[in-house]
Amino acid sequence: MQIxxxxxxxxxxxxGLEHLAQRAADAVGDHLGLPADTELSILACDDARIAVLNTEFRGKAAPTNVLSWPETDLSAEEEGGTPHFSNAGAExxxxxxxxxxxxxxxxCAREAAEQRISMADHTTHLVVHGILHLLGYDHERDRDATLMEGLETVILGKLGVADPYRDN
Known part of the structure; x- marks a missing residue:
């Protein structure tokens, strides 16, 4: 994947965001069989900047850890269905x-400290999470969340990152 x-x-x-992001993106691409020329962009910012973006695009006047803006809506119609990421770029x-x-x-730093995990592992998780959102995965409905979180866990496991959804 190109970032x-x-x-x-x-x-x-x-x-080392650049290295972590590339490693995470490659793991997602390899796991899902995406073309090597798949491209995305990442803005690495602070809470103030992301709060403005979160307000503007989601109507939530607060910072958040990661936001994603898919180029195309690839989400599945039915709850728990596989997104149409294989169609990315088809049109x-x-x-x-x-x-x-x-x-x-x-x-990201605050959450990593609260969860007692490394900044690198949490950043890797958030990049994987954000890329999956770009590919149509979501966690708003229960079955969609189960699908997305399971996929995140498998991909992160291949990178040596512990399951972020297990109870500590």
Whole structure:
């Protein structure tokens, strides 16, 4: 997978976001059999910036850990159904762009500390999570959440990252 990363908050340099994001994206692409030329972009920002984006796009005036903007809605119609990610780019065969992700340093660091996990592992999880959203996976309905979380757990396990959904 090809990633264009804009580092808006220099604190993202320390955990090595570029390496973590590429590793996470490659794991998602390999697991789902996506074409190698699949593209996405990531904005690595702080809580202030993501709060503005969250307000603008979701009507929630608060920071969040990760936001995703899919290029195309690939979600399944039925609850628990597999998204149509294999159709990504089908209408535009010359384009492999699947969408944009924003990730907030402050929230990610706080959550990692609260969960007593490394910043690298939490960042990897959030990138996998964001990419799955770009591919049509969601967690709003119970069966969709079960599907998405199960997939995240398998992909993260292949990267040596513990199941983020297990009870500690």
């Amino acid at each position: 264009d990363i804009l580092i808006d908050d220099p604190r993202w340099q320390e955990p 535009r065969p010359d384009e492999a762009f699947i969408g944009d992700i924003a990730i907030a340093y402050d929230t």
